[in-house]
Amino acid sequence: MPENTPPHPRATTVDDRFFPGLAAWRRESEASAHDPDAYKTLVASLYSSPASLIPGAFACLLTPILCWSATKDDVFLGLTAMIVIAIVLRIATVTHFCIANHENDTRAETRRWARRFILGATSVSTILGANCYYALTHSTCVSAHITAISVNIAFASGFVARNAALPKFVVLQLLVFCLPLATGLISSNDPYYRAIGFFSLFYVVNNIAIVASVHRNLLDMVMAMKKSRVYAVELASRNTVLDAALNHMSHGLAMFDNNLNLAVANKRHEKLFCTLSGQGPATLETTARQVVDCEILTPANALELTRTGQEVAMTGLSQTRQFKTLLGDDYVVTFSPAAENSIVMLTEDATLRISSQAKIERLARFDTLTGLANRYEITKRIDKECKKTTAQAGRFAVLFLDLDGFKAVNDTLGHEVGDALLAQVAQRLSIMVADKGVTGRLGGDEFVILLHDASLEEARAMASALLGALVQPFAIAACVVRTSASIGIALAPNDAEFADHLLRCADMALYSAKAGGRGVIVAYNNDIAALITERQTLETDLRAAIDSDELTMAYQPIASLKTGEICGYEALMRWTHPTRGSIGPDIFIPIAEKSGLIEALGLFAIKKSCADAAVWPDNVTVSINVSPIQFHNPDILLSHINAALAESGLPPHRMILEITESALIDDAKTTLETMRIIAALGVRFALDDFGTGYSSLSTLSEFPFSVIKIDKSLSERLGLDQTRFTIVETICQLSLKLNLDVVVEGVETAEQRAIIHMMGATRGQGWLFGRPMPASAIIGDEQSKRQA
Secondary structure (H helix, E strand, O other): OOOOOOOOOOOOOHHHHHOHHHHHHHHHHHHHHHOHHHHHHHHHHHOOOHHHHHHHHHHHHHHHHHHHHHHOOOHHHHHHHHHHHHHHHHHHHHHHHHHOOOOOOOHHHHHHHHHHHHHHHHHHHHHHHHHHHHHHHHOOOHHHHHHHHHHHHHHHHHHHHHOOOOHHHHHHHHHHHHHHHHHHHHOOOOHHHHHHHHHHHHHHHHHHHHHHHHHHHHHHHHHHHHHHHHHHHHHHHHHHHHHHHHHOOOOEEEEEOOOOEEEEEOHHHHHHOOOOOOOOOOEHHHHHHHHHHOOOOOHHHHHHHHHHHHHHHHHOOOEEEEEEOOOOOEEEEEEEEOHHHOEEEEEEEOHHHHHHHHHHHHHHHEOOOOOOEOHHHHHHHHHHHHHHHHHHOOOEEEEEEEEEOHHHHHHHHOHHHHHHHHHHHHHHHHHHHHHHEEEEEEEOOEEEEEEEOOOHHHHHHHHHHHHHHHOOOEEEOOEEEOOEEEEEEEEEOOOOOOHHHHHHHHHHHHHHHHHOOOOOEEEOOHHHHHHHHHHHHHHHHHHHHHOOOOEEEEEEEEEEOOOOOEEEEEEEEEEEEOOOEEEOHHHHHHHHHHHOOHHHHHHHHHHHHHHHHOOOOOOOEEEEEOOHHHHHOHHHHHHHHHHHHHHHOOOHHHEEEEEOHHHHHHOHHHHHHHHHHHHHOOOEEEEEEEOOOOOOOOHHHHOOOOEEEEOHHHHOOOOOOHHHHHHHHHHHHHHHHOOOEEEEEOOOOHHHHHHHHHHOOOEEEOOOOOOOEOHHHHHHHHHHHHHO
């Protein structure tokens, strides 16, 4: 039941059957108390026929006049005057009610209008009742008796039908009419009159039952009307929602009856098929003719549209057709059977969807930044080329290209410049390859070139040309960016016959090229495969070595050039493989960096070095090498340092972390922030291999370094090479002015020591002062010194 639907009148009870008057009064009271709208309707029904007052008023007025005419008794003239006044007041009340607006009447106002009506009507009926009683008791004129009795009975019956809306009022009218009548008749000496008088009492009771029944039906009708209004409002609301839903559909929708006459259509359908509502009866055939007239579909397409709809109507099977309109749009029309042999026609303007699908397909196949084939597309094309090569005994080459130092461009110039560089690189590669093959981007700064029908010599020539094109500077915004690349080459079917294998071979060749420096071209061969396999085996063994006792730390002395005393040791990691023997750090450290094991190795080095150094003399430091990769996760590096210092008890100022210039290039901002946090603990930093990289001297003022270490490649042949001599001397003098300690590596002779000390270096490291040794040897030396 709707939310605002009034409750249905109660079911028939004992009161309804045996005391209908009481039941009617109860319903009137309930309507008044619980449903103001229903009560308002009932009261309005009293005033619903104002025109009927005129003949009623005339009859009322004529009654006492006729009685006076028959008896010449002036009392009837007085009653006539009273009726005139009462009728005038009633007409005024009814007129006022009809003129007034009752839309916002309250229940109290409605009750006042009911009382006014009751008062006016009761006044008239009381006068007529008095007229009847007076005629029966004060006159012997039979004409007056008949007139008075007939008028009272007529008016009593009329009131039952007309005013059943208020049963209490009707009962009152019956009593006012019939009690004077019954009293007058019963008081007569005529037995016949007395019998009619008693009979009139039964008339009253019977009319009360009638009014109760009429009132019940009237109330049910009022409730039904109210329900219908509620249902009408709800239906209109739902129709509005449905209409809005239909007319906001992106598809056109129309329904045709079993004769294919158009029953309903939304606005989208009207727009697509150039039809307008209100143009008269429409059918599927007229719709088809309309789209031909509007030059939307060709006659052939329109005929197919009509036939498809007719087939669905006959077979009850859904069918879909796609039409290319004369305007270039694509319509997808679906006919589906509906109830009572009708059909639903759903039309989609698929132009945007087809365009979107094309865009989605392109996004799935091509790189959004460069427009080149993405990993999926280039792999698919290589796979297709592999199948073609197998079938036709052909050949082709795959070039795997990676830019050198691209991360530094991103970090120093920003990702926008990096993206622009990738886009320009892609453009140059596409121009160079042109119709000789396909260029793709795998992601990041990795590109793949598929060369059709290419030998190894042709592939090398193309690779060389590509490198030559990429070394030319790139103008990006206000920057001039220079870069280079490394390329790995794989041939099909010589190296592999499947796309995945071929890409892996090219990747292995690229890996070997990157290890050889910048701008290197390497073609895949069995030696590279063996090397990669060897590296993978070493990686697996290195993972196992971390959890065993295969890793150890050795310490090389760092001595004061002034006193010759040992002031520190550099911690160097050693790996003793159970079957291969000693493996150098130059082999396993790069493997650890590429495989993600460097953090585990770094933790071992920091914890072990701090624990060993904790028992050395208080003036002896320990220098620990930190990989640039460890600065990529500064939180982990910080936690490792704090844990090692806390567990060993080593004072922070005795720890020196050695980092290379590459750590500053990779991510200078993050590295600087991390170094400042660590330096705040008291830990010092040494810049390792200074003079061999690309950092400027301004690095020394920006980063919190305490020590500069000069690589042995510069300290060798100092007495014979004037250029090296000048470089080392300049570094030493600059460091002194910056209050930095200078450690020169590779000192093997007393002559080297004298030269670097003269230049201003403060410390030396090399075989002259001692080779790397285990921690136990350092403890033994210290004990020997104390005993001596």
